[in-house]
Amino acid sequence: MVIAINTKALLPDKLEGFGYYIEEIFSRIAKNHPEHDFYFFFDRPFDKKFIYATNIHPIVIKPQARFPLAWTIWYNWMLPIYLKRIKADVFISPDGFCSLTTSVPQCLVVHDLAFLHYPQFISKAHLRYYQKNTKRFLNKAKIVVTVSDYSRQDMLQHFQLAANKIQVIGNAANAIFQPVTEAESESIKTKYTDGAEFFIYTGSIHPRKNLINLLKAFSLFKKRLRSNMKLVIAGRLAWKTEEFTKLLATFKFRNDVIITGYLQRNELAILTASAYAMVYPSYFEGFAVPPLEALQCAVPAIVANSSAMPEVGADAYLYINPESAEDIAEKMMLIYKDENLRSRLIANGSERVKLYNWDDAAEKMWQCIQLAATTE
Template sequence: MVIAINTKTLLPGKLEGYGYYIDEIFSRIAKNHPEHQFYFFFDRPFDEKFIYATNIHPVVIKPQARFPIAWRVWYNWMLPIYLKRIKADVFVSPDGFCSLNTSVPQCLVVHDLAFLHYPHFISKAHLRYYQKNTKRFLDKAKIVVTVSDYSKQDIQQQFGLSSNKLHIVGNAANAMFQAVSDEVSEKVKLKYTSGAEFFLYTGSIHPRKNLINLLKAFSLFKKRLRSNMKLVVAGRMAWKTEEFTKLLSTFKFRNDVVLTGYLERNELALLTASAYAMVYPSFFEGFAVPPLEALQCGVPAIVSNTSAMPEVGGDAYLYINPQSPEDIAEKMMLMYKDEALRSRLIANGKERVKLYNWNEAAEKMWQCIQLAATTE
């Protein structure tokens, strides 16, 4: 079988959500199925580290597709040419977009419908593209994959998709995320916070992640407890960051907030394992991997009580109302003061992460690919 995969988000030095998902799942699938040929479709020069096996063939398709006009050209004009050229049996697209102009069966991954629930958090051009095309993509695909039961139900409710067509292939924590020794932890803290304990947020910086309310909550925490606790924000500036940047420039506790920028996964794992707790106040997530990575490191997580996050975390997260800086601050103070609670969450987290496994996810995805290739 010839399997083409949209790997545009495998970007060295910029690997994030979709990219991690592709990296974990399709590296395993290609290695586990050497009898099949895999074509990785990039839209720019690629890094050889993403060519995981000899049965993977990288192809660069122009133009670079990062905006709606280029998306239309890449998916609907250029992609069908290359799918025909390689005689693809199936095309897998993990970023929610597929081609409307090919007869090749497609397996589409839609992580969430954030654009429907929080449309003001993305640009108008991107929003129009999603609004116009998402249903068309869902109808065109032979099989649709999503990452949680929450997202599955959301897609069904919003677009009436059949359960037979819609499958769940969830995320998991990367193996690099493990507990570290006190010695390693102290070195990490010296590097980032001059030795102080810290709350950690990891992920890109944009409005849906709710970092404005996190800053407000951290201010309340500092005023009430007067501790030397720091807040570390590990991630790149994405879009619509003006309000965050402006607030931070006048923030009373600016010297207690550390922005690391984008970190490679090995460094991010060390930072996560050295945190006192993760705070993940996102308004909306189809899954939310960073808090699960914290649990795998033996670090408790304070997480929003919305969308798929309670489904993923169960009894292992301390939940917050993301709309309320006061509630976020109260839960940060509770985590800081109640060692019994913190220990219980860490213990629950060790059990919770066992439910999520990349090897199982890769096998489920493989079954979906086969279904897409054979469904009439």
């Protein structure tokens, strides 16, 4: 088969959610199936490190597609030309967008429908694009893959789709996320927190991640316990961050909040494994990989009790009401004071992470690709 894949999110030194997903899944599939040709479609110059096998052929398709008009041109005008040129048997798009103008069968990955639930956290132009096209994308695709049963049910509720069209393939934590030695932990604390214990949030900074309430909760934690605990926020400023940066500038405990910016994965893994606990108060997630990465590092995770997160974590997470800074603070204090609870969550987490495996996910994706290519 000739298999084309949208790999626009493979950005050197900027890998995040979609990019990590593509790397984990499609590097494995290409290596496992050398008898097939894989075409990676980029929208800008690419790093050769993303060409994971000799049967991967990179192609740059212009323009750079980072806003609605460019998305329309890239997917509907330019992409069909290249799909026809390489005689593609199937096209896979991991970012929720597909081509409405090609006749090539498509396998579409939709991680969540956050734009329906929290439209205020997305730009108006992007929101209009999602509102106009998501249903069309779902109808156009031969097979739709999503990352949790929550997201599957969400799509079935909001769009009239055949239930067997949507396949669930869960995410996983990268193998680099592992427990660290005490010496490694102390070294990373010296580097980031002057040796103090710390809570950690990892991920980009934007309103849906609910970091305003995290700051408020951390303030309550500090006032009530008077500990030297720090809060590390490991991620880049994404969009609509004005309220967050304004609050942080006047935050009483701002010297106890460390913003690392974007980190390479190996550094992020060591930092995560050195934390006392992860706090992940996001309002809405189709899966949420960072808390699972924490579990794999033997670090407990305090996680919102919303969307797909209880499905993923079950009894391995300590749950919070993301709307309540008071509740977030109480759970941070609880895990700080109750070592038995912390140990139990770590033990539960070590079992929970065994359910999610990138090798299994890649094999299931391969089956979906074959299904999309042969579905009439």
